[in-house]
Amino acid sequence: MSLGPPSSRSSFEIAIICALAIEYNAVALLFDQFWDDNGDYYGKSHGDYNQYTLGRIGNHHVVLTLLPRMGKVDASIAAVSLRSTFGALRLVLLVGVCGGVPRVPQGEILLGDVVISKSIVQHDYGRRFSDGFVRKDTVEDNLSQPSKHIRGLLASFETDRGIDLLEQRTAFFLQEVQGKPSNKRSMGENKYKYPGTAHDVLYEPRYRHKHRMAASCICADSVTDSSPICNEARMLSCDEVGCGKERVVSRLLLEHKRQLEERGSMTAQNPAIYIGAIASGDTVLKSASDRDRIAARENVIAFEMEGAGIWEQLPCIVVKGVCDYADSHKNKKWQNFAAATAASAAKAILERYARTDPLPHGPRFVQSHLGTSFSEVQQLVATSVTSTLSASAASPLLASEEKPGAPFKSTVRPKLDQDTSPQWDTPNWLNQRLELEGFCPDVVIQCASTLNSMIESDDNIKLSVAHLTIRTRSRPFANGAMRTATYARPMHTTSPFVIKKFFNHDALFPAMIEDMRIQALCKAFALEFNSLVPGVPVDFVVTMSLHRKTDKSRGEPISIEPFISGDYVKYNNNFSYVLAESSAFNDRAQAFSHFTFERSWGHMMVVDLQGVGNLLTDPCIHTKYDDRFKLSETNLGAKGFKSFFATHQCNQICQRLELKSNRNMAAENRFEFRATWPSMDPTFCCANKLCRRIIRHANAVVSDKYPGHSWCDVCWHQLASTTDQLLCVGPGPDHNFEISRFFYESQGQKIPNRCTNHT
Known part of the structure; x- marks a missing residue:
């Protein structure tokens, strides 16, 4: 079956997110068609920074995007933007590479194998005490379960037939990737070639990657897991630092693959697929002892860095190829192959994922659902109309089908509140x-x-x-x-x-x-x-x-x-308006705008200063950087700088700060700035994030x-007035602990239900 280009963004139900270019490249090779070769027809929502590749994989219209960098926060922000532009998404695959746990209850994981998430564990979310780290693992702290339709899909893969078919199709698509001519860019070599069992090396957990022969190096004194090693050793290969083969762990599955490899069988490269909990955190794990400790405690099969940021935002499955063992010996030799196995598994998953029938237009009622009374029918109609309006509001495309991406x-x-004045x-x-x-x-x-x-x-x-x-x-x-x-x-x-x-x-x-x-x-x-x-x-x-x-x-x-209550004052705007009234704070505000321009060496200026008293709100930043603050319609760039200086009169504060830039320099677009700035005197922000x-x-x-x-x-x-005694729900005899509810609220954190000895 061949699908033509969809008419709107609402036809895209599948998205694939990658964190690295090598992951993106492998996925792109498995697209059957691209819908944006001749330009971007579909557009995106206002404020969406993501860049998209649109096309078809099998029977699905698919959105592919590459994150600006690794990590949970960037992944979460990108996920929100993705959801705003493509409101009909039902499945999002996070595809890429990860560190694997070599021994899991399901068997031995080898490099190039693929892991699929059944759940996500934030392994670095918790508290650091003097005697160690304790992860937060209450029901409220843990990430939620996948949606029902994702749980059903994963359940089908956990059957014998389901996993066999998935591994067979993954192996098939892997050969498809390796056969694509577009991936051969380096000396005619295939960059997705199987590296071979000789390069799949697993060392004993306590055998660290360090110099073995340099007596004068700090590596010589490194005898425990926490002992330092030199930076040079971290950058060198195991062969270069002298990691010994005698500390390599032997594995039955690897030996079996080696025999297949010797016989010239292509099946030696076929990845096994494991489904289970995956650990997600903001740091790259390079410690075998930490890997095994976390894996034993959390029952995880792999480690990666973006899943936790996307999991709560979108209906997501993490699909990652194992490129290292999350230990100090890790290197990039397996990254391309692991990216290819993950991409192949993603296409195999989509092959088993059923497309949904299109929604009918307008409210549609089934006789058996109407109820028996007028009030029940009235309620059903009201609910249906509300749902229809909500669907339109939720999808910018449904709201404006003729202009994709137009804001709703x-x-x-x-209705407005009848209480016109607050009664706090x-x-x-x-x-x-x-x-x-x-x-x-x-x-x-x-x-x-x-x-x-x-x-x-x-x-x-x-x-x-x-x-x-x-x-x-x-x-x-x-x-x-x-x-x-x-x-x-x-x-x-x-x-x-x-x-x-x-x-x-x-x-x-x-x-x-x-x-x-x-x-x-x-x-x-x-x-x-x-x-x-x-x-x-x-x-x-x-x-x-x-x-x-x-x-x-x-x-x-x-x-x-x-x-904020009080008299609202506008001191300047983003063009050339300046408050004419003479006051101490007006002088301070105008000098502040000038200071920001000079302090940023002519690259930025904070203007549109307005507020009550000394507390300002809704400022604008002019900037010369083309990639900064693109969503701000008040950012006028260099034109804004000239407009400011056209009316700005330097005052005593400007002179005290020794600001050099002025109107004449702006007219010629040739500025001089103060060369150095004195050290900052202690000035703080209140610790309350609100x-x-x-x-x-x-x-x-x-x-x-x-x-x-x-x-x-x-x-x-407020911090002192909200001190309270709470009953600890931790194990042992009943006991209370003291907290300030205001403190946790001020930090954007949940109120704990356990004392520090039980968290």
């Missing part, structure tokens, strides 16, 4: 509870080099996962063109907040991520500016970008930020109870 414009606005102290006035999760910026500035790295790349503006329970009003107090605003308050906080819900669902989530990074970078500029200029600090609101835990498949984007107010060293509150955390006065009082 809702015509339905929720009235019991039950906040009448709805929401369980949320998402991301928040980690604004931690240790020195000038931290700001330099954030200026250099978005990747250096760190985000962390946040969990939050809030109470909110059931109706918003304001509607806008794209979002609503509703009064809210986190469960253990007394400060007022506002949440903003977006009508366009996931399509705006990438833009919210970018906004958080802009806020964090502005906060970083402000921290250094305030360390150089005494007085009232310039500060910025930072937000969290969240969605409801109860609807991970399509949660509406929600942002939460402090509720607050992050900038505080000077003299005003920061610290405590031995919370080492490494500095608090503003408001948050410190």
Whole structure:
């Protein structure tokens, strides 16, 4: 059966995600057709940074994307964007290479074999104590099970017939990859060629990769697993450092493959497939002792780095080829072959995955489902109409079939709250509870080099996962063109907040991520500016970008930020407006914009400064970097720089900072900048991730109870007032432990139910 190009993005139900180019290349070779050879016809949602390859594998229209880099956070952000553009996805395969556990209950895993996820374990998610690491493994902390249709698919592969067919077809597609002429780019060699059993070497777990003959090297003193070895040894092969063959582990399956290889049989390269739990973490594992310890404790069969980031966002199966044994002897010799075996297994899986029938247009009722009373029929009709509207809102393509990727414009606005003024102290006035999760910026500035790295790349503006329970009003107090605003308050906080819900669902989530990074970078500029200029600090609101835990498949984007009351002032905009009023903070604001341009050596400028008092919100960053802040329509680049200098008058603060750039330089586009900057005086952000107010060293509150955390006065009082005694649910006699509920909430963490001795 040959399928023609689909008419819209809603026809794509399958996606494949790869973290490395070698993985992407192997998968691309197994496409039967490409739909974008003559250009991108289908488009993507506003704010989606991913790049896609679209085509057909077998009977499926498939989306292929390559992550910008390895790791859970990048994988999670890419997954949200993928979901916003392709709303009809039913199966996502994370395909690539991994480190394998050589001995598992199912048998011996060899290099080139394929592992398929039945579940994902975040092996590095937990607490580090002085005597070791303890993983968080409560029901709330563990990742959820796959969806029912994925569990059914995996169950079919665990039957004798199912696994035999899967391995046979994987071997067939592997030869197809190896036969493709496009992969022969290096001296005519086939880069997906089977490396051979001679290169499949497994050393004893405690036999480390280090120099064996260099007496003057620190490797000579390395006698335990924790002893240091030299960096040169890490970069050399086992032959070069002298790893001995006498410590190689013999294996029956490998010997069998060696005999097949000697007889010239192609079946020697055929990969075995193992289905089980896979460990996912943010670090590359290169320790055999750690591998075996984690594998024994968690019953995992392999280690990789992206699965945990995608698992909760999309209906996902991890398919990875084993390229090393996650030990200190690992090298890249098997990576291409392992990528090819994983890609081949992915195509074999899709061959067994049934396509779904297209949905009928409009509501469709079955007589037996209608019920017997008028109210039941009325309820069913209302539910069906609501579902139809929700489906349209969830998929930008359904909302605008003629223009793929156009943002959904809702015509339905929720009714506004009748309570026009907030009643924070009235019991039950906040009448709805929401369980949320998402991301928040980690604004931690240790020195000038931290700001330099954030200026250099978005990747250096760190985000962390946040969990939050809030109470909110059931109706918003304001509607806008794209979002609503509703009064809210986190469960253990007394400060007022506002949440903003977006009508366009996931399509705006990438833009919210970018906004958080802009806020964090502005906060970083402000921290250094305030360390150089005494007085009232310039500060910025930072937000969290969240969605409801109860609807991970399509949660509406929600942002939460402090509720600010007072007189709103706009100090400048992104073009040439400057507040004419003379005031100390207006001078500070204008000098701050000038400072950001000079401090970034003419590459950036923070403008559009507006807010209440010294707390500013919704700033804009002009930048010369073409790949930065693409979603911001207010980023005018070099034109914005010239517009600022056209009206900017340097004041005493500019002079104190010895800023050199000026209007004449902007007109000629030839700037001079201050050459060096003094060391930063201690200036901090409040440790509460929902607050992050900038505080000077003299005003920061610290405590031995919370080492490494500095608090503003408001948050410190809340920290002390929420101290409570909880009953530990850990083993042993009943006992209480003391916590501050506010502390865990302020860090975006769940309230523990066990004391530190049982976590």
